[in-house]
Structures are given as structure tokens and as C-alpha cells.
Amino acid sequence: MAILGIPILENLYPVTMDMWPVQAKEFNRIWQFYENLKQGRFTTTKCKDCGKVAYPPRVVCPDCYSENLEYIDLPTKGKVIIFSEEVRGVPLGFESPLIHAVIDLGVEPVRRLLSRIVNCPAGYLKEGDEVQLCVFPVPSHPIEKGKQGTIMVDRVFFAFEPVKKP
Amino acid sequence: MARRAVILAGGQCKWGVREAHLVDLFQEAAKACFDDIPTLKPKDVDGLIVATSYAGRCSFQVNTAPVIAERLGLKPTSICTRCDTLCAGGSTGIILAKGLVEAGMADIVMVAGGEKLYTPQKWEVFYSELASVDHDWDGAQGMGLPPPFFALTAKEHMKHYGTKKEDLAAVSVTNYNYAVDNPVAQMQKALTLEEAMNAPEVVPPLTLYDCCPITDGAAACIITTDEIAKKLTDRPLVYIRGVAQVCLNSVTANFPGEHLADWKHLRVAAEKAYKVAKVSPSDIKVAQTHDCFSISEVIEVEELGFCKKGEGGSFCSSGQIRIGGKVPINTDGGLLACGHPFGATGIRQAIEIMKQLQGRARHQVKDADIGLTHNLSGANAEHTILIYGREPVK
Numbered sequence: 001m002a003i004l005g006i007p008i009l010e011n012l013y014p015v016t017m018d019m020w021p022v023q024a025k026e027f028n029r030i031w032q033f034y035e036n037l038k039q040g041r042f043t044t045t046k047c048k049d050c051g052k053v054a055y056p057p058r059v060v061c062p063d064c065y066s067e068n069l070e071y072i073d074l075p076t077k078g079k080v081i082i083f084s085e086e087v088r089g090v091p092l093g094f095e096s097p098l099i100h101a102v103i104d105l106g107v108e109p110v111r112r113l114l115s116r117i118v119n120c121p122a123g124y125l126k127e128g129d130e131v132q133l134c135v136f137p138v139p140s141h142p143i144e145k146g147k148q149g150t151i152m153v154d155r156v157f158f159a160f161e162p163v164k165k166p
Numbered sequence: 167m168a169r170r171a172v173i174l175a176g177g178q179c180k181w182g183v184r185e186a187h188l189v190d191l192f193q194e195a196a197k198a199c200f201d202d203i204p205t206l207k208p209k210d211v212d213g214l215i216v217a218t219s220y221a222g223r224c225s226f227q228v229n230t231a232p233v234i235a236e237r238l239g240l241k242p243t244s245i246c247t248r249c250d251t252l253c254a255g256g257s258t259g260i261i262l263a264k265g266l267v268e269a270g271m272a273d274i275v276m277v278a279g280g281e282k283l284y285t286p287q288k289w290e291v292f293y294s295e296l297a298s299v300d301h302d303w304d305g306a307q308g309m310g311l312p313p314p315f316f317a318l319t320a321k322e323h324m325k326h327y328g329t330k331k332e333d334l335a336a337v338s339v340t341n342y343n344y345a346v347d348n349p350v351a352q353m354q355k356a357l358t359l360e361e362a363m364n365a366p367e368v369v370p371p372l373t374l375y376d377c378c379p380i381t382d383g384a385a386a387c388i389i390t391t392d393e394i395a396k397k398l399t400d401r402p403l404v405y406i407r408g409v410a411q412v413c414l415n416s417v418t419a420n421f422p423g424e425h426l427a428d429w430k431h432l433r434v435a436a437e438k439a440y441k442v443a444k445v446s447p448s449d450i451k452v453a454q455t456h457d458c459f460s461i462s463e464v465i466e467v468e469e470l471g472f473c474k475k476g477e478g479g480s481f482c483s484s485g486q487i488r489i490g491g492k493v494p495i496n497t498d499g500g501l502l503a504c505g506h507p508f509g510a511t512g513i514r515q516a517i518e519i520m521k522q523l524q525g526r527a528r529h530q531v532k533d534a535d536i537g538l539t540h541n542l543s544g545a546n547a548e549h550t551i552l553i554y555g556r557e558p559v560k
Contacts, residue, residue: 019293021302055419056303082325082426084317086369092289093296094308102318102426112425114318114418116307157306 013141019093020138024153027143030057032071037156042076042133044109045069055109076133077163078105081112085122097122103131103160116159124166131160169391170558171264171406174274174399175203176387176517181505182352184382188218188225188282189237195278195384195510196238203388205398206274208238211388213245213272215263217255217279217509223294224285234278244272252298253458254411254541254550255279256385256512261409261552263389273394279509280384291380299545300417309418312458313377315426315545317369320461323427324371326476329464331371333479335362337460338375338502340487344529345499352381352505376460381505385513387520392558404523407536407555408443410435413548421546427461432469432542435549439538440471443553444560447471450553451534452522453493454515456541457500463487466540467495470551489529497522497529508543512550515539519554 004010015022023034033056036043046053047061048068055074060067083101090096099117104110117125118134136159140152177198179191186194200206216234221227231248235241245266251258259277266272283291295310309315323329342357357375365374392403412435414422422430440446447470455466464478472493473481481487487495498504498518501511519537521527527534535556542549 017293019296020306056417082318082321084314084321084369086314086317087367089368091292091295091308091311093293098308098314100307100309100314100318110419112419112421114304114307114309114315114421159307 015141018141020155020157022141023155024143029059033057034156036071037135037158040076040133040135042074042158043071044074046072053109074110075105075107078103078113078131078160080125080127080129080131082127083117083125087122099125101125101131101160117161118159119161121166125162130163132163134159134161169268169270171267171389172392172395172403173260173406173516173520173554174388174390174395175199175206176385176513176520177202178350178385178510178514178517179383180350181381181383181507183284186282186382188221188227188280189233191280191282191382191384192234192278193237195280195386196276199276199386199388203398206388208240211240211274211276212243213263213266213275214240214242215245215259215275215277216248217250217259217277217512218248218281219250219252219255219508220281220283220291220294223297224291225282238278240276245275251543251548251550253456253506253508253543254512254548255509256514256516257539257541257550257552258411258512260387260389260406260512260516261411264406264409267389267391274388274390276386276388277513278384278386279511279513281507281509282382283380283507284382303417303419304545309545312545313369313372315418316459316461317372319426319465319546320371320459322425323461323465326425326427327479329479331363332359333464333483334371334376334460335359336483337457337463337487338362340482341457341496341500341502342375344497345503347528348499348504351499351503352379353499353503372459375502378458378501378506381507383505383507383510385510385517387513387516402524402556404520405555405558406552407445407559408439408441408553409551410438410442411548411550412438416544416547418545427465429465429469429546429549432466432549435551436470439551439553443555445536445553445555449536450493450538451536452497452519452531453495453538454500454518454540455495457496457502458506458542460502462542463495463500467493470538470540489531494529494531497527497531512539512541516552523554523556
């Protein structure tokens with residue numbers, strides 16, 4: 001038996017139920033972060049007035065409330081501080097093993113970044129292992145653009161992966 | 167004379183996997199609440215604060231307060247609103263109600279919390295958990311369902327302080343056994359240490375009984391002033407002496423502690439709540455701490471000052487959280503055994519502390535005069551504490 005969707009939603013993509021961030025310029029002022037990701041860069045915003053580097057990126061500095069911000073590169077390699085592995089009961093949208101790690105990218109404010117570890121079998125990762133940024137495509141979604149009609153926008157997201165391939 | 171807030175009465179429906187709609191659960195809880203105070207009628211209630219977080223995702227219902235008010239036969243004239251602080255929603259509602267009645271903006275407020283989490287398809291509630299954490303950052307990293315985060319927390323505690331799996335299991339065993347005779351708890355199972363140690367794996371080192379279940383349920387309580395309460399009841403008054411709600415981060419990358427087992431935000435909350443309530447940790451005779459996971463309770467007894475940092479494991483496994491121990495905790499079964507319908511949990515905790523301070527709890531702590539409730543919410547993003555007492559702050 002085919003499983004049907006809600007009839008009135010057939011062929012529609014419910015973006016408000018999406019597990020990935022809405023990244024398009026039309027809907028997100030930190031779209032630059034995602035554009036940088038597409039280039040393999042892991043970035044965040046730095047305040048040009050007070051120097052505060054905040055993660056995740058902002059549109060207003062959380063320290064001095066300046067809007068004078070710039071994107072700076074963060075390291076794309078780090079070390080695993082601690083990790084967990086979920087093999088059974090992995091939630092919808094993620095593959096087994098679902099591995100999470102607190103990783104140290106060596107600079108503030110990402111000395112304790114919590115990330116998914118991908119391209120890594122269960123039982124392989126160890127504390128202290130080196131990991132690197134991994135950018136991957138996630139599903140495109142539609143945006144209504146008035147007279148232009150509906151367009152699809154490409155998206156990416158990130159995780160980290162072991163530097164030493166399993 | 168200053169208006170002083172008290173918790174007058176409270177009740178909850180049966181928690182668990184319920185064949186019921188969200189609004190059914192709220193009606194059952196409100197009935198249980200009014201049954202606890204027969205002198206109070208729905209028409210006397212002039213304020214309603216509803217605590218629910220998943221209504222929008224699981225019941226397709228936002229703006230829940232008017233819906234609940236109508237179904238409960240309430241006609242609020244002072245306040246009718248909803249609050250959403252996830253696991254701390256019920257406690258937040260009580261804090262807001264205290265402020266309103268003490269400010270003279272409301273007289274008798276019902277705080278009602280509930281969730282309907284068993285949806286016709288389980289994946290929908292699991293998927294909706296992506297909204298419980300900072301969605302675009304931690305949700306998209308697969309941190310929606312909390313076991314991985316608390317597994318990391320447990321591993322950090324084991325690494326830094328030598329805590330053992332047996333210590334975690336001792337929390338589960340203690341809390342489950344408090345709930346064996348609690349008819350409204352989700353789990354009424356006598357749990358042995360052996361069973362807890364050999365339970366199916368969830369995310370190592372966490373196993374089945376280390377994790378609270380998913381729960382349908384609701385609870386309701388009445389917050390009013392001591393002067394009004396005296397006209398309605400002969401029971402001892404239970405004052406809300408002091409509260410604190412602390413948020414220092416949302417995204418896990420900005421976790422405020424040195425590591426995931428170092429809960430600085432809870433220490434800040436505890437310090438403030440004790441100061442406002444004019445008590446110290448040694449004054450707390452009974453507590454309800456947020457045991458969403460066994461490891462949570464181990465860390466909470468440390469950060470709340472019941473034992474030294476790092477000694478939470480041995481504190482729990484040596485019986486200090488049992489009746490007769492230093493601070494009996496989660497004497498109704500806690501989240502682990504009662505279950506955890508997010509918005510209702512803080513109200514359940516408040517009801518248990520009220521009963522303890524009135525001398526009518528099922529597992530009564532002798533001479534309990536000061537009690538505490540605590541919640542953590544989100545991916546350990548916020549800590550909420552309320553301190554109750556038989557006497558007001560002087």
C-alpha cells in the first residue's frame with residue numbers, strides 16, 4: 001500500500017517542518033555562513049567595533065550591540081574531547097551510527113563545539129582523534145518568487161569526520 | 167501588609183501512554199486539582215497560566231490558553247496566557263503566578279501544564295524534538311532527542327570524577343521504588359540494581375532506566391495569597407519563598423561550564439534562589455530535582471550544594487537521596503518513574519513538595535519545613551529553582 005500524504009499538501013515541500021536550517025538570503029541574514037560553507041570554509045562573525053567573535057554568527061554583536069560585523073574563518077580541524085555513539089534507535093533523518101562529539105577547534109569560541117561525526121563506523125573513534133570539517137548537500141526547498149514562480153534553492157550543512165580514514 | 171504567594175492545592179491526571187487528546191488531559195488534571203480543594207470553585211479562579219511546549223507540533227494548536235480556559239470552564243479576568251520553557255514550563259508558570267498575585271494583579275491563579283506526546287505515529291514526536299534544542303545548530307546536528315547529549319554528560323562526569331555506572335543505576339532504583347505505590351506515575355515497577363545494571367542499551371553509558379520515558383500527562387495547581395488561602399483551607403500554608411531562572415547559553419557550543427558535567431548555570435541559579443529564600447542548602451529537607459536522566463540527578467545534588475562537586479555519584483548510591491538520608495529526592499518517583507510531560511513536570515514537583523510540607527506525602531519526610539524544586543530545560547540551556555517553606559521569608 002502506498003502511503004499517501006495529506007491530500008492538500010501533495011507535491012508540496014513543508015519547509016516549516018524541515019530539519020535543516022532555512023539558509024536562503026531571502027529568509028536568513030546569516031546566509032553568508034552557508035555560502036562560505038559551500039566553499040569549504042567554517043566561519044563566524046567578528047565585531048569590527050569591539051572585537052567580539054561570536055558563534056553562531058550574528059547580525060548584532062551580543063557584547064556591544066554593534067551591527068558592524070565581518071565574517072572570519074574558524075579552524076576546520078580539531079580534536080575529539082569526548083564522544084557518544086548511538087547505534088540503535090537513531091532518529092529519523094540520521095543514519096546509524098549517530099556519533100556526537102565535543103571537539104576542540106583550538107580557538108575561542110569553538111573550544112568545545114558539539115558536532116556530529118560522519119564517515120566513521122561505530123567503535124572507530126577515540127578521544128584525542130583529529131577530525132576535520134565535512135560539508136555535504138541537504139535537500140533543496142522551494143521558495144515562492146512572485147511572478148518568477150517557485151524556485152528551488154540549494155543547501156548544505158556540516159559535520160566533522162575523522163582525518164584518518166577508517 | 168505585603169501579599170505573599172502560596173501553593174494552595176494541586177492534582178494531576180494519570181500519566182503514561184494515554185488514549186486521550188491534549189485537552190482531555192488538561193480537564194482531568196484540573197478536576198484533580200479542584201478535588202484537592204473542595205472549597206474552591208472554578209468561578210473563583212481569576213487567572214490561568216498554561217504551560218505546554220509540544221501543543222504546536224503534536225496537537226497542531228498554538229495559543230492554547232483560551233482553548234484550555236474554555237474547556238476547563240474558567241473565565242479568567244486577570245491573566246490568561248501560555249508559557250513555553252519546555253521541561254521547566256510548569257515551574258515558569260508558578261513563578262509568573264507568584265509575581266502576579268504578589269503584585270496584586272491577580273488573586274487566584276491556576277497554573278496548568280500538559281503534553282500529548284504519543285502521536286499516532288511515533289516518528290512525529292521524535293522528529294519534533296529537533297525543535298526542542300537550538301534548531302538550526304544543535305537540531306541539525308541530530309541533537310533533538312536528548313540521550314546522546316546526556317550520554318556525553320555522563321561520560322564527562324565519569325572521566326572527571328570517577329563516577330560509576332552503579333551510581334547512575336542507584337538513582338534509577340531509588341526513584342523507581344518511590345513510585346511503586348504512586349497510582350498516577352507512568353512506571354510503577356519495583357526496580358532492582360541488577361535489573362538497572364543489565365538493562366538494554368540506549369546510548370552508552372546510558373541504559374533504559376537511566377532515561378525518563380515519553381509521557382502523556384497534565385497537572386494543575388492553584389497559586390494565591392496566604393490571606394486568601396487561609397479562608398479556603400485549614401492545611402498548613404506552603405509559601406513560595408524564593409525563585410531563580412538562569413539562562414547562560416542556548417547553542418551547546420556556548421555551554422557555560424568547564425565541561426558538560428560542570429553546570430555553572432545551575433550554581434548561579436541555586437545561589438540566587440537560596441539568597442532570595444534566605445535559606446542554605448543544609449535547610450532543604452526534601453527536594454525534587456530534574457532527573458530526566460540519572461546522571462542529571464547526580465550532578466544536581468552537587469550543584470545544589472547537597473554534597474561536594476564530584477561526589478554526587480556516591481551521595482546518591484550511599485542512600486542520601488532516600489527517606490532517612492541527607493536530602494530525600496524525588497519522593498514521588500521523579501521524572502524517571504512518573505514520566506515527563508514537559509509543561510506538567512514542574513507542577514507535579516510543586517504538588518509533591520506542597521504535600522511534603524503539609525505532612526500528607528505518600529513517602530513523608532519527617533518534619534519537612536523547607537523544600538526545593540528544580541528543572542533543567544532544553545539541551546541544558548536553562549535552570550529553574552523554586553524554594554518552598556512552611557513559613558514566609560521574614
